[in-house]
Amino acid sequence: MVRPMHRPHPAPRRLRLMTLLFGLFGLFALAAAACGDDSSPTATSSNSNGGEITVLAAASLTDAFRELGVAFQTANPATKVTFSFGASSTLVTQINQGAPADVFASADLANMDKLTGAGGAGAAGTPIAFATNKLQIIVGKGNPRGMAGPADLAKPGVVYVTAAPAVPIGKYAQQVLDKAKVVVTPKSLEADVRAVVNKVTLGEADAGIVYATDVKAAGDKAAGVTIPDDVNVLATYPIAVIKATKNAPAANAFIAYVTSAPGQAILATFGFAKP
Missing domain, CATH: 3.40.190.10 (Periplasmic binding protein-like II)
Known part of the structure; x- marks a missing residue:
């Protein structure tokens, strides 16, 4: 008996097509994952x-x-x-x-x-x-009192201001005076170094001991008198x-x-x- 000729089964063809599609999908997934990996460190570092x-x-x-x-x-x-x-x-x-x-x-x-x-x-x-930071004596513009160093702070009529000993600039200023063996009574104890600067630049005080950076920041509103290194303090x-x-x-x-x-x-x- 002659067997009837069978037509090829379509399943292998569909299987090959599905395999191709899954392969393409996999490539896209890998590409997306790679992009995600590249961007994640940047996002982490900025966040x-x-x-x-x-x-x-x-x-x-x-x-x-x-x-x-x-x-x-x-x-x-x-x-x-x-x-x-x-x-x-x-x-x-x-x-x-x-x-x-x-x-x-x-x-x-x-x-x-x-x-x-x-x-x-x-x-x-x-x-x-x-x-x-180092310290300087801050005086009015043009140094009207002719200050030359810490000893001049004790001259009669000089209005000297500083801050409380608990405030760093108040403590540092007293250390300078102690090293220089100068005794001076401040007219007022200000809240912080900026307040000391303001007293001098407004003409309400003749001098104060402040940071060198504060004298620089005051610009032409004030002048600075150098404190010798042997009596200065490094903050x-x-x-x-x-x-x-x-x-x-x-x-x-x-x-x-x-x-x-x-x-x-x-x-x-x-x-x-x-x-």
Whole structure:
């Protein structure tokens, strides 16, 4: 018996077509996954510094940190930085009493120790010294009293102002006077170094001991009298992330920028030196 001739079964042809389609789909899926892998690090790095942070910084850092903050936010557009400036002693007291903040930059080591020591709010890591500053005597434009050094602060009729001993500039100023063996009674104790500067530039005081950077910032409204190195004081500025921060990545990124080459360059334009 002759067997009837069978037509080829269509299943193998459909199977080959389905295999081709699944292969193309797989290629598209791999390509999409590759694109996703390339973009994910960028997204992660930009988001890691996002959100908001509050920086509490010494009054003498006001102008430098404002400019530095603009540069940092330009480099990290997803991050917003809010500054609060004042006496380091006042700021650390606020932090230790629970004021919300992410970064603390002090004009001295003693007030940073109040943050990191027993009873303090604590720091998330070891504080980093990021700048130094020397002291000068600030006087009115043209130096009308003819001041030449610390001894002249004790001359009759000279109105001298400073800050309280708990404020870094008040402590540093007294150290200068002690080294120079000069005894002078201040007319007033101001809240911070900016207030001392304002007293002199407004003509309400003849002189005060401030940071060299403050004399530079005053421009033509004041003049500076150099304090000899043997009686001068070198102020060291430490910075730290506060333990209770709610945005550690952004806080750490800000400190990294302060200590980076661009950050140090900005500080240098305001007269700060490297530690």
